[in-house]
Amino acid sequence: MDMLLGIYGFIHDERLPQRTAPQKVNIEVEREKKWVKMLAHWDTPETKQKLHRRIYKGIPNSLRINTWCKLLQVNRIKFENPGKYQDMLKLGKLWSTDVRQIDSDVNRQFREHQFYRERYSEKQCALFNVLCAYSIYNSEVGYCQGMSGLAGVLLMYMDEEDAFWALAILLSDKRYAMHGLFIEGFPKLTRFLEHHDKILTKFMPKLKHHFDKFGLDAILYSLKWFFVCFVERVPFSLCLRVWDIYLLDGERVITAMAYTILKLHKKAIMKLNDMDLIVNYIQVKLHKDFGYDDDIVIYHLEKSMEELRRAKLDYPGPPPPNELPQRMLGVFVEPDKKSKIGQRAENFSETEKQTRANVILRREKAALELQELRVSQSDTVSVLPPVVV
Template sequence: MMTIDEEQQALLNRAAEERELIFNRYSLGLDPTNQVDPWENPTYEIYHITDKYGFMHDSRLPDRRDSHEIQRTKIELERDKKWHKMLADWNPRHEKLRKRVFKGIPDRMRWPAWKKLLNVEESMATNEKVYQNMLDLSRKYSTEVRQIDSDVNRQFRDNLAFRERYSVKQVSLFNVLNAYSIYNPELGYCQGMACVAGVLLLYMQEEEAFWALNALIVNEKFAMHGLFIEGFPKLTRFLEHHDRIMLKIMPKLHKHFMKHNVDAILYSIKWFFVVFVERIPFSLSLRVWDIFLLEGDRVITAMAITILYLHKNELLRLKDMDTILEYLQVKLHKNFGYNDDYAIEALERVMKKLKEHKLDVPPPAKVNEFPTKPLGQFVEADVEKKIGRRRSEYTDTEKQVISDVILRQEQNAIEVQSTVSYETSECATGTSMASHGSSETFSLEDNNIHLKTANALQNTPQREVLMGT
């Protein structure tokens, strides 16, 4: 039997081995020798069509090369030229910038525009080699690697950039999140960060996305630290503010929601955590991101109210919690019901209305919504953090042992049941049961033991299973 110190060291070694194995897979990337389980690469029929943002659809998209789309393309090309000039003579306080952002940043211009809005180039210049240092440290010390690996495998798998396991963008996302968990150890990693970083990586290179993510987390204008930190203090503050606005602006809808137990937290998590991605069409969420990067987090409050305001009549017709939530979480993502320009015009009107009512800005943030410890100063995690859940989880070997034991018991149960069935059939043909009574009773009890044992094995601590206690 291992001593406590030996057991602890074994768990630490296991954590290090798992971390190294996962990092090695991402280092190999798309190399044919890299092991990829079949379920990790979803298959899509060749006729599936991707949209302009790289997202794949289950059926052919309509032909958009009509006169309206051709005219729109011409307008966007003209706007590209204007953005080139504006970026060359950058002034973040210029009213012209605000007008053009609300019109929508041309997709080809999002890369340089978002970098300007988030001061990415300045951050990279003043923090030379910091990202690489954090990434190197994460390979040795990251305690978040398993969760990050799991989330990377799920993020934007319907997008060409992230479709293949260990693709370039998957590797970049994995690296950014692990490096940031070391750079900001107070925060570490929270699942919503994968989506935020994934959006950034659709338009940026790896290190650029790292510093853009940092700006979104620590800059007071965005302050996502308070959303992702334990306890989610900013989420609580924004939900309370959201409810105040609902009571003031849309009391009838608020009452309808309360009647059907539809609390804001049930439909607004992705609104607040990832700025509406996967809750409204991606093209519209990008327009909201454009304004969010310019105006800050007050845009999130305003867009939440805009969505409810535009769809309040339909929401009032829905008569139970499930259909209301399905409408807000699923249907609006597939079909928002309004084109992007109209939705953004409505957003701008709502922002003005909230300002008139002095509701455009939530109450001031509390201290716990911002980092309290220095960034970029490596702090090695304590032993329990390194071990994580491994103390109560089964190893791969233990899982196999349990699986084998349960399989053998199931086979035994089938044999026992067959015996019982055979004896019962004897009774049906007039054979005396007297000589089989004790055997049948034993068989049924034995079958019951099997069921209990199988369930117990799945819930018994791993050491008890192996030691037979």
């Protein structure tokens, strides 16, 4: 069967839907004209007044590169750091202890996309370079699996250096503060999982009870929601819409979208009486077919944000100091002996030990509750497979 290329560059082995109707194309052309005008007058009061409404309607795909760069202020940080990316890349290729893992992950990332399909293609090499440079730029994080997904999406719309600085902003700027997701102990993940549980307990207690009944902890279905902003968990067109809004409004969008997904699919999930079926539905089925038009999902996302705001649950709170960079970014630190031979640090702070323990405890509790449930449903005790995170 012939391979077919979709609008976002992904390769399909099935017949694509019919082309967009001429009337809708004309509407998109008019939207692009408005966006071009708005981008040319970005800092004016008129643009600030219109920006929120237009971003929630969706950024024209042809203009995402310009809009994302402006939302992230990429040009400003590039101007303030001339030559820094090239310096970090040179040091990364000489000193980074993560190059093998980066190369392995790059080889797996978005292989169904035209940019990354061929090994050592231009974009694959760019993705490697961005991650290699960043592993030196932020010595606390280095490289962590999941970052390749973020950088991979950015490189679909930006050149290499812009994508590097966009990634740097996503991790270090307090609006997004992804640094806390990727450092040892994953403190931000623990905090967001706890906040997610609070939302479910308050607004969807029956669904929360259903999850608890089958030992389904949020960590088993939500990692890519929090780590890579729903990449490969919802259709890519919807993922881009969520990214548009996330770059505008920050962390609140992640918690609200997680709530929205479960709210829209609550009835279907409640009918599933097995942990594996529920996880497969949330992680796989919804990625292939979300079941709702993108505009409808965004409408419900906005309503969810309002609902959570009224309940004072829209925001888990500002990142504590341990979730933010503690070392100066962009200053080369020669890897210590343990890093060079691939050993991870053993001397964690008390806070890091506690956050690591919290994640492990959540996983073990989910496995234990599932085992107790199955034992109670059977006359004989069977050996259960381990819960895989």
